[in-house]
Amino acid sequence: MLHMFKSWYQRRFSDPHAVSLMIILAGAFLTLYFFGGLITPLLVAIVLAYLLESPVARFTHWGLPRTFSVAIVLIIFAGLMVLALFGLVPTIWHQITNLSADVPKMFNDLQIYVSSLPERYPDFVQPHQVTVLTDTLREKVLAVGGSVVKGSLSSLVSLATLGVYLILVPLLIFFLLKDKDTILRSFIDVLPSNRRLASKVSAEMNQQISNYIRGKVIEIFIVGIASYIVFVVMGLQYAALLGVLVGLSVLIPYIGAAAVTIPVAMVALFQWGWTPEFWWLLAAYGIVQALDGNVLVPVLFSEAVNLHPVAIIVAVLVFGGLWGFWGVFFAIPLATLVKAVWGALVMKETAPPVSY
Structure with missing residues (x-):
């Protein structure tokens, strides 16, 4: 060994x-x-x-x-x-x-709806399960309120x-x-003084970081404005706030889009209920996210598209855990840096020719 x-x-x-x-x-x-x-x-x-x-x-x-x-x-x-x-x-x-x-x-509306579940689905939902769920929701709401108070004090x-x-x-x-x-x-x-590989990696990363920051700002504006227009046209409440949240969610690849879907869906659900308007809103919002992931991102981040989604998600988790917001923001460039260093150190040896 x-x-x-x-x-x-x-x-x-x-x-x-x-x-x-x-x-x-x-x-x-x-x-x-x-x-x-x-x-x-x-x-x-x-x-x-x-x-x-x-x-x-x-x-x-x-x-x-x-x-x-x-x-x-x-x-x-x-x-x-x-x-x-x-x-x-x-x-x-x-x-x-x-x-x-x-x-x-x-x-309160959520509590009323949850309380009616045993009557609607008696074979699947029991009253004691509803009690546990409502108590848990109440504790979560109180915890959020306490966090808001602490945030106000600071x-x-x-x-x-x-x-x-x-x-x-x-x-x-x-x-x-x-x-x-x-x-x-x-x-x-x-x-x-011996920095040939470092200079090579640095030159590559300098251009990629510059393109990434510029592209990320453009993506935030395009996705945020497009989402705001969709929300306004469909009459969704808090359209500006949700549009800003959707725009900022692109800072966290994949995870941000999934997380911001929750408040969008919750606001639409409380505004319209399980009506066609709710499903039309989710469909339009899904189209915006699909266009962002399949059209806008490949155009703005051609280098990042070469990274596997699993590599990007792992980079978000690892670098976000190490450096917080900046680790999340630079997750894709840092993942590209790891790939470039790997290529400079490990993959530099050429494979032997294959004989037939």
Whole structure:
């Protein structure tokens, strides 16, 4: 066993460039694992810098100085964020308030419906099962209410954190975009000299992350707007709130779409009951999800489509467990990174020719 491990190690890691790649990856992993919470503003700034690099590069291509191009792009981006803040947020907050007020009525209707199940299906549902179910639902609702109260008490801390982000993140974005080449050169200077494989993987991942972030933002807007239009046309309550939830659900591949289906279906069920309108709404919503998964995603993420769905789901679970939101957000690029590293280290040996 020891000889097999030694032979495998010498075959895979005899190249110093491979060792350098693993050291760089281990350093990045440990930094994010232990200091991810501290450098969250930097991570947010890096994501937005990737998003804004394309328009900055276009302005510089037209002959404008990079600093001036960065300033123009940041002003336009900030203006769009302000419009969204004052245009969309009040509507979302109003619908959240209305939904919170309707939750007790929804819960009572659900209790009445569950209590009628023994009469409707006496061979399948017993009264004691209904009692256990209603007690469990009541405990869950109380637990959610307690969580809301705790969240309200911690809102001052959240507002303070948001205030810090509103100052730090724009500054970080400006300097990341303005001094991009200088920052990259400084970072490269501290890396090991034997980094041929690391440079190859880095170049591939840099382009993929840029395309992924840009494509993910486009997907959020398209799916959210399409869902909102469907909900408004069909007369579903809380259309703006649910449209935003559906749009944001694309951040979590597969799992997000399944999770957000529950509130959409519950609101439709309490609004219309088991009527044709309810089934038409689910059918239209299913069409939006099908078009997203089978048309939009392949167009925006051609590289990610090469990953098996099981690999993507495992990546969401593993990286989400390690790094929370950022692990979930970058699950597909990280899975692609693992695939690229695997190809650089393990699959680099060519297979022997087959003789017939």
